[in-house]
Amino acid sequence: MSVTTEKTVLITGTSSGIGLAAAVAAAQAGWLTVATMRxxxxxxxxxxxxxxxxxxxxxxxxQLDVTDPASVAACLDAVIAEHGRLDAVVNNAGAGLVGTVEQLDLADIRAAMEVNYFGVVAVTKAAMPHLRASGGRVITVTSVGGVVGQPFNEAYCAAKFAVEGFMESLAPVAATVGVAVSVVEPGAVASEFVASQDIDLPALLAAHGPYAPALESYIDRALKSFGNAQTSAEAAVPIIGLLTADNPAFRVQTSGWASEFTGTKLADLDGSAVVGMTAGWIA
Known part of the structure; x- marks a missing residue:
């Protein structure tokens, strides 16, 4: 085993978007950065x-496929063998899924949960012994969709809600062994994440039958919102802040808009504000 004196961070999903930007920014901040991708x-x-x-x-x-336990184990073992330590994990890998439950294949919904939720759990579980040893931290990129459920994103938001609940529950437990846990909630980000979903819009609308008018309204709004999106580099800034902070917060948003948007939910005790807002998106 070779041991480095440099702090080492492992970041998932770094081939594009926020993951790529975070990997470069972490290295600029002096971290030895293990940038993983499928x-x-x-x-x-x-x-x-x-x-x-x-x-x-x-x-x-x-190489790391977060949905493959063997890949996760091999990657973590190799990091420790090569660098001798792991000081932080940034769970960033994810995949979107647009559609409503009646029209989607159950297999696709399960696949979305595998990459967006169980992949995060698998990487975190494998990393925890090493993070305990270093007094490290777990940082997970969720989404404003992990706080506010959004039309035609049932599967994606369900997975991100699950991640938020998992991390919020883990945080006080991990703290007892010296590991800090945080989540980062981006809003719209101008990255390849959107393009990577490879949506055939006419086919998607045709497949949604009676839901097509509402879906078209949602997509029109979503496309307009991505026209005013943050850059991936901007969205990565809070991740680096959490890596370097003495006392990292549990939850941070990547923009003022994201803070305002998630605040709607966090202050909405009976749910009427959120449901009324999102219903307006598809009216």
């Missing part, structure tokens, strides 16, 4: 960004 052949954009930022020597690309 397919390392997609690492060119990350490596180019790291080289441009002058931190290529602090970025290590590793």
């Amino acid at each position: 397919d390392p052949r997609k690492a060119d954009a990350l490596l180019a960004a790291a080289a441009e930022a002058g931190v290529a020597d602090l970025v290590r690309v590793r």
